[in-house]
Amino acid sequence: MARGATRRGDFPDHATLAVIERFSLHLRRAGALSVRGRPARRAAAAGLDxxxxxxxxxxxxxxxxxxxxxxxxxxxxxxxxADEASGLLLVVVDGSGSMGVGSPSKWTLARGVAAALAHAALGELHQVLVGVLTADGLRALPIGAGAGFAHEVFHFLGEHQPAGAVRLPLALAALPTDGARGDAIIISDFLDPDGPQAALEAVQRQGLRVDAVRVLAPGELTVPEAAVLADPEGPTARSAPRGGERDTLQRRLDGLRDALAPAAGRVGGVGVDLTADAPLAQALETYLQAVQAHRGRQ
Amino acid sequence: MIELARPWALWALLGLLPLWRWHRRARPAGDHPFTAFFLLPERGAEGGRGPRLRAPWLWAARTLAWLALVGAAAGPRFTARDGTLVLADGPVELDPAWVDPVVVVRAGQPPTVHDGDPNRLAPVAGPPDWGAALVVGRRLAPRARVVRALTRRPEPAILAAGAALEGHDVIVTAAVAAEAPVIRQGDRTWPMRRRVGDWSAQIRELAPGPAEVVAGAARWPLCIPDASPLAVADTGWPDAVEAVLGLLPVTRVPAEAAVWRPGAAKPRRAGWAAFTAAQTTVSFPDEALLDEGPAAVHFAGRLPPPGAEVRRWTRLRGPGEPLLHAGDAVLADRGEGPAGRDLRFGFLPRDSDLPETAGWPVLFQDLVQADRVARARCRRHVAGQALRLQATAPIRVRAPDGRQQTRTPIDGTVVLGGLDQLGHYRLISGDETAWVAVVPPPEVGSAVADDTQSPTVWAGEAPDHAAAVAGLGALLAGLILAGWRRRSRWAVMAALAAAVAAADVPVGGRVPGRLVVAVDRSGSMPAEASDDVLAALWAGLGGQPVQWVAGGSRVTGTGRPGDPLPAPDGDTRHGPLLAAAEALAGPGGAVALLTDGRAVDGPVAATLPIFPLPVQAAGPDAWIVEAQAVRIGERVFARAMAAADRPVTATVRLGEVAVDVRLGPEPRAVRASLAQAADELAVTVVTPGDREPRNDTWMVPTEAGAPRTALVVGAAASPWVKAAGLSPEVVPPAGLAEAGRRLAGAGAVVLHDQPAGRLEPAVLPRLRRWVEAGGLLLLAGRRQAFGPGGWAGTPLDQLSPLRADPRPPGVDGLAVLLALDRSGSMATEAGGIGPAGVGRLAQALADGLGASDRLGIVAFGEGVHPLAPLAAADRVRSGGVPVPKITRGGTRLGPLMREAERILARSGVEAPVLVVVSDGRFSDGDDPATREAAVATLRRLGARLVVVLVGPEPAEQAVRSLVEAVDGLLTRGGADEVPRLAVAGVLGGGRGGLVAPGSGVQPGDGWGSRLGGAPPPVGGRVRVAARPGARVLARAGGDPLLAEWSVGQGRVVALATDAWALDTAQWASLLAPAIAPRPRVAEVFIQGDLLHYQGDVGDPPPQGTAVLRSARGAREVAWQPTGPGAAVAPLPPGPAEVIEVATATARGALVTRVARPGPAELRATGVDPGALALQAALSGGQVLKGPQDLAPWRAGRRPAGGWPGPLVFGLLALLLLGWDARRWAAGG
Structure with missing residues (x-):
């Protein structure tokens, strides 16, 4: 089991579910979920669009x-x-090994946020597509709707454990939307060789508006003092950099830290930073405030 | 000797010291998870956890890698002597290190020696032909050091651009890496607009012909199509063509001024007729030629089958691009010739139902668009390929760099080579000018580019052939000197004289070129047969000094008889092979070409006569040409085309079905219907002794997904949809309103024997939208459908191709008087229809009647009270009906009949209708006088009586006698059924009611293509009429029985019976549109080794990558845009398989599956005699039947001027003999 991972099958516990339900209502009341787009093709066959x-x-x-x-x-x-009808929300969570880092792990918070957002969208009668990025590509539930679908989402998110390596732009290159347009929320640490920009543009190219939620462990973007560094997404390890190389690495980490907001801005979305050890309620509140601030600027 | 280009790079060897330190610093344990691990430098990341980080082998590997890097950076090279041969694909700077003399050869198609400043060398836009360039250079500088000067070009500013027609505009798109591009034509420029990933502009003012996209210093040539309407002759067209021309972008002009004109077919020739008049002749066959029977029609391209058949037709033969097929034969095609373009149809439009389908206007739209594009006399052309042109006069060709050449046609055809510069080539022949926009081939993957760009025989910078030749020469010299010591000089002189005489070298004058044998060693060539033919050729040439050059897609070796040939490999490209052979042969030479003729670039331009020598393999080869499979329900319908290189008997297997068929070079079609569950189908051809198994199999994806459901209202129809492969889900009529989500997933909806009143009013508009969005609706039934079901005038009736009112259009209108009983027994509480029912009844009658019908309404009790005067039915419909008051008291028939006579007599209609809705309890109903008076009145009027009895206990007896006396209609039903019964009674009056007995069935137009087989007799039916535009598939007793039409993207099928035993296949065919795959937002297909994407020209092409998944794993490939809405990506090599393609598009993600055939080189094998003959004819050679056929050419090949070698050396030998005899006589 990866570091900090929770046991599978017990998601969400009662406390988490309460938070999800409470903030789902909160998000909806605040209008932070203005999901847009047109429904998937199978819904189009009903003549709705x-x-x-x-x-x-x-x-x-x-x-x-x-x-x-x-x-x-x-x-x-x-x-x-018609382009506009009911909405479709895609919630895609990074399930790579790096999301297992931290205590509690980044994955714990990420799936909680994903569950809350999906729950809120389903409550608004939108269609929802929930997926997890794994080493084998995107693993996703079929597009669903209705309150009953929330339990499938919870079960789906509870089954996954973070492992393996994921290249975000590649994994996000072809989302199974079946030609639908809508909003996408990508929840990840965005620690990817291509940076967040390439990942968000890959989603935007599919006609989706995209927001980014970054979950990081405390101090994760600081070069550790340890002598040997291990790759949480693979078996590789190497000695820690020293001196100038360490400074260079730290500058690149700083660059990664600062890259999210501009990248999200370039695709017309919002970039939100969350810390893995924050309570779910606080994290959702942070997300809500960021979205509302973004709307205010627009 | 080894030199280093950058010796200072050796300082990097000091890097071994820190490398050692880093290696030793790695600690054996205690790691920390670092999520940004990918940011760490690569060189330190190898190895694993623990002690392996310090393993000695790791140090050794690192050291070796470092040494290799340092060595590569230092740039070692070998020096040679006698000048420098520079092979270049673009402008190069002269390097001071190059030893004079420097010979520069441009590695174009074909290679050329560059005499001027190498810095002004025109870049080669296509793949450089390094092998042929080396051969050309070696002839001039055989001992020079070879340098391949790869041009270091910056990233191209323009990656691709293209133009396409968009209505009356031209849309231009460009993929530009740097600054904002503009479109330039002459002195005018137009800006382009940025989209996601590319730039576009939609312009009306662009003139047809050349234009270019400009971004900074970069240019990209365009061909602008002619967006003005096409001039079409205003007379002489069949009706179906006339109808479709009326809506296309054409102008109608007299025939002599038209581009499109009807007429007889013109002679054709292969190649672009760039200089002929802009004229297209459209020809239809004479009646006498129509010698073929009914057949289904298929489009030759990727359009779906139109679902049509042709009843009488003739096969088209001769060259041309097929447009339509009937079975294996060509039914329509187009071509070009000296008289212009030519469209041929092998059928008359009236002999096919194709004009009734959507395929007909789509076909003509494509043809008109193609001609609008062709009028511009400008053609996009990929660099490096030869261009075949039709011409009757010499063609002057001006390249983008200003160089000119003139080519003379041979037999009306010119093959232009050397089109390898990015830009417009201007072609002038006579008074006409045409343009060729040469663009580079898509750069699709470095692996492919590397493979084609490096000459393997002479790879690198300094393969020192001169030294090898010198060494060989020294060895030979040593042997000769050794021989000199041992033998007399007589022997040596005699050997030299014999060698020179055998070489037939003239002494003085011009030396004729040599014969060079070009050996096709592509992957499809049979190696053993090639060796046999080559051996026979060597024997036939009798030891002449002959060279061979061999290769597939590039030159891979040269040699002399007896030298080993390279192994067969790669595709067949004659361009590089013949260019190298011509360089070796020299002026006046000739090339014998051993090949099967199946070159991807053939025929190619040649300056020497080419003598193709076909190589026929020993064993036969059969292959699959193409295959498709469509899932319809539980069954898969598969179609395959197979061919063979010679007549053979083969077995084509489509899944588990095997079909024996006689194959030959012309493809044959094989079809099968399979009960297969898998989503892939293996299509294989098996023939005894087949020599090439790699082209025997295609893996075909079965289009369409899992079996779909059908919502069935009326359970009796469930067996029909089951037979068609759909899963029936029976719902009650009311349930249809609640089936929203299920409706979305359903492939079909069946309404079987359902009265209109049972359906919720809100359902029908929704159902219509569902059909318009692509659904299939089957309306069927007899006793409670169509007219008997009260459909007349309802939205359901509007949706149906069969009208519930069976009266033919244009008959005299009806005058209908509706008489409503207002007695207390008619109240709702008493079981009557009540006031609300009156409204519904009047509305139903008004809806069911036509525009020429009139309707009046009266209420009767003791007296008669008019509610609505006799007026046009639609006035009643719009004006509404006052509701009669329910009264107490009796009901009298007498006053009603008197008032009816008064009203109906004034109508002037011959056969009016009196509809009486009553409980039948007339107070004067038992009075014989009243009854006789009523009968007399009705007979006087000629009126028909329809009585609808309502209420819980209607009095039927008295009414029945009256109805029977006047041959009227008596029905009864509940309050809800009254409207339906009344309407049915009115409409069914003409020929004995609406329901007709069983009879035989006659197939209509389209029966063969839509259902097939024989139509079974029908057990009973309802009389209906076909709407204009409906396609009647079957008739019974002269009435339509089965019909269909399109509504939006969907289709409505109407079946006027519930007693018809179609078989399983017929039901499947009838309901096939419900299961057939829907058109996609874009098309993805494989052509050669490229994956093509073609979306809407108004959309940006896909950006980024596509993910290809197959059974062998996933692979990511990059798209490269090629034009409006189009892009290509490289297809990694692999076996025949099904590939799933997932990519992002401007309209969302697209996931589709395509069939990848086997290797492109093996898709067709065996000798192609036509290609060989053409290549020979265009170069002035001839096809050889065997090596002996070269004898006439050899006999005619004499030295030009000078003295024949044998004579000179014979005289020399006599002189030597005399001199030696004198020395002997002198005692020396």
Whole structure:
């Protein structure tokens, strides 16, 4: 078991569930979950986003002409669709080995935040897609809706234990949204060779608005004094850097620390920093304040 | 001798000291988790936990790696003598270290010697041909040191750009790395707009022809298509073509001024007809040629099957690009020739139902778009490939760097090589000018680029062949000197004279070129057969000094007879091989080409005559050309095309189904229906003695997912949907309103024998939207559907291709008088229809009647009270009906009949209808006089009587006698059923009611393609009428029985019966649209070794990477944009398999599966005689049947001027003999 990990299957305990439910309500009342986008294709088949037809205008591309209607009625019409309908929220949690670091582990807080956000979105009747990034790629539940789905989300998050290495941009490159658009919240430590920018842009390219929640252990971005450093995502270890190399490393860690907010800003989202040893309630409060502040700036 | 380019780099050896220190500093235990471990320098990260960090072998490995790095940085190189041969792919700076004389060869296609400043060398836009460049250079500087000067170009500012038509505009997109690009045409520029990952502009003012995207100093050539409407002849088209032309971007002009004009088919030729008149002839066959029977129609491209058939048609033969197929045969195609472009149809539109499908306008839209693009006389071309042109006059070619060349056509065709500079090439022939926009091939992965760019035989900077040749020469000299000591000089002189005579070298004058044998050693070539043919060739040449050059996609070796040939490998590309062979042969030479002719770049431009010598393998080879599988319910329908290099009998296996078929070079189609659960299907061709197993199998993804459900309202229809492979979920009529989420997941909805009144009003608009969004709705039934079901005029009726009102359009309108009993027994409490029911009844009648019908309403009791005068039904519909008061007291028939006569007689209608809704308790109903008067009245009017009895205990007896006397209709039902019964009674009056008995069934247009087989007889049906635009698939007794039409993206099928025993396959075919895969936002497909993405041209192409997953694992590949909405990515090598492609697009994530065939080189094998003949004809050579055919060429190859060598050396020998005889005579 990775460091600081909780036992599987006992998530959420009563206290955590109470916090989730309380803050779910809080988040919804505060309007911090303005999930947008259009539903997945299977929902589109219900006709919820099909607006209807419009007459083809001379000069307009024939690409969107409904030829089947023409073959039937000899009238030239163009299909129109609405972009906005009910929303879809993607909550993706980094489940790599580095999330097992800390006591309590970063994973403990990350999945709590994920559960609370998913719970709140389901309460708002949005569709929710919850996924965990693992060494084998994204492991995700099918898109779901309704209050009953929250229990599937809890069970899903409770089953996972952080392990292995994850390349965030690669793992996020093709989210199983089935063509849907909406909002995405990525919860990770964003300690990735490509930095947070590449990961968030990979999500944005799929037509999703993306927010970033970074969970770090206390002092994690400070070069430790230990003689040998081990990779929590693999079996490798090496001696700790000294002198100038140590200073260089610390500067790069500082750079990583400062990179999240600009990266999130560049994709139009908000970057929130949480500390792993913070209580879940406090972390959610921090998230709420950050989102509201972001809205205020917009 | 070894020199170091950077000797100062050896100081880096001191780095071993800190390396040793770091190595020793590693401690055996006590680690700390560090989550930013990836930030640590790579060189310290190897090893594992504990003692291994200080292991001696680790130190040794580190030391060796460091030494290797230092060595590489120092740049060791070997020096040689006699000048420098520089092979370059772009401008190079002269290096002072290069020994004079310096010969610069540009490694283009073909390679050329550069005489001027090497700094002005035009960059090679395509893959450099290093092998042929080396051969060219070696002829000029055989002993020079070879330097391959790779141009160190900066990252390209423009990665790709392209233009496409978007309505009346042109949309231009560009992937630009640096500053904001603009579009430039002549003196005008247009800015581009940034999108996610690329730049775009939509412009109407761009003129057709060349333009370019400019970003800083970088340029990218574009071909702007002609966005103006296409001029089409205004007469002479079949009706179906005329109809579709009316909505496409065309202008109608007299035929002599038109681009598109009907006419007879014109002669064709292969290649781009760039200089012919902008004219397209569209031809349809004569009736007499239509000699083929019914067949299903398929598109040749990636469009889905249109679901249509052709009844009479003829096969098209000759060159052309297929557009439509009927089975294996070409049904429509297009081509180019000296008279312009040409569209041929092998059928008359009236002999097919294709014009009734969406495929017809889509086909013509594509054809018109293609011609709008072609009018620009500008073509995008990938650098390094040859371009085949049709021309009748010499073509002047001006390259982007200003150099010009003129090419003369051979037999009306020119193959242009050397198109390897980024930019526009201008082609002028006669009075016409055309343009070629040459762009580099997509740089798709460094592994592929490395493999093709390095010549393996002469790799690197200094393979010292000169030394080897010198050493060999020294060895030979030693042997000769040794021989001199042992033998007389006579023997040596005689050997030299014989060698020179055999070489047929003239003395003085010009030396003719040599014969060089180019040996195709690509992966598809049979090595043993090649060796046999080559041995025969050597024997036939009789020891002449001949060289060979061999290779597949690049030159991999040269040699002389007897030298070992390289092993077959790689793709077939004749360009590099022939360029090297021509360089070796020299002017006046010739090239014998041992090949199967299946080159990806053939035919290629050649300056020497090429004599192809086909190599036929000993054993046959059969292969799968293409395969598709579509899941429809539980069954998988598979189609495969197979071919063989010679006539053979083969077995094609599609999953567990095996089909024996006779194969040949023309592909044959094989189809099967399988009960297969897996989502992949193995398609294999098996033939005895097959020599190449790698092209025998395709793994095909079965399109569509798991079996889908169908919501069934009316359980009797469940067996139908089960037979079609759908999972039925029976719901009550009211449940349909609550089935929102289930509706979303359903593939079909079936309404079977459901009266309209049972459906919630809110359901029907929702159902319509669901159909428009892609659903399939089956409406069926007999006694409670269509007319009997009260559908007439309801939204359900509007949705159906079969109208509930069976009257044909245009008949005289009806005059209907609705008489409502207002007695107390009609109250709701008494079981009557009540005031609310009156409204519903009037509304139903008004809805069910047509625009020419009239409706009046009266209420009757003791007297008669008009509620609505006889007026157009829609006025009643819009105006509403006053609700009659329920009164106490009796009901009298007599006053009603008198008032009915008064109202209906004034209508002037021949056959009015009186609808009486009553409990039948007339106070004067038993009076014979009243009854006879009523009968007389109705007969006088010619009116039909419809009586709907309501209430718990209606009095039927008296009414029945009246109804029977006038041959009317008597029905009864509950309050909810009254509207339906009344409407059915009115509509069913014409021919004995709405329900008809069983009869035989006649197939309609499209039956063969949509259902197939013989239509079974129907056990009973309801009479309906087809709506205009509906496609009637079957008829019974002259009435439509089965029809369909499209609604939005979906389809509605109407079946006017519940007693029809279609078989399983027919149900599956009928409901197939419910299960067939839906079109995607973009198309992903494999072509050659590239993965192609084509989305909407208005969307940005995909950015970043795609993840490819197969049974062998996952792999990430990078997209490179190629034009509007398009991108390519390299396909890693691998076997035939199914690959799942996951990528992000502008419209969300896309996950799809594609079939990757076996190696591209092996997708078709065996000799391609047409390609060989073409290559020979274009170069002035001829195809050889065997090595002996070279004899005429050899006989005609004489020295130009000078004295024949044998004669000169014969005379020399006589002189020597005389001189030696004199010495002997003198006693010396």
């Amino acid at each position: 099909f607006v209807g037809y419009a007459d083809h205008r001379p000069g307009e591309s024939l690409r969107h002409v409904d030829w089947a209607v023409w073959a039937r009625s000899r009238s030239l019409v163009v299909r129109r669709y």
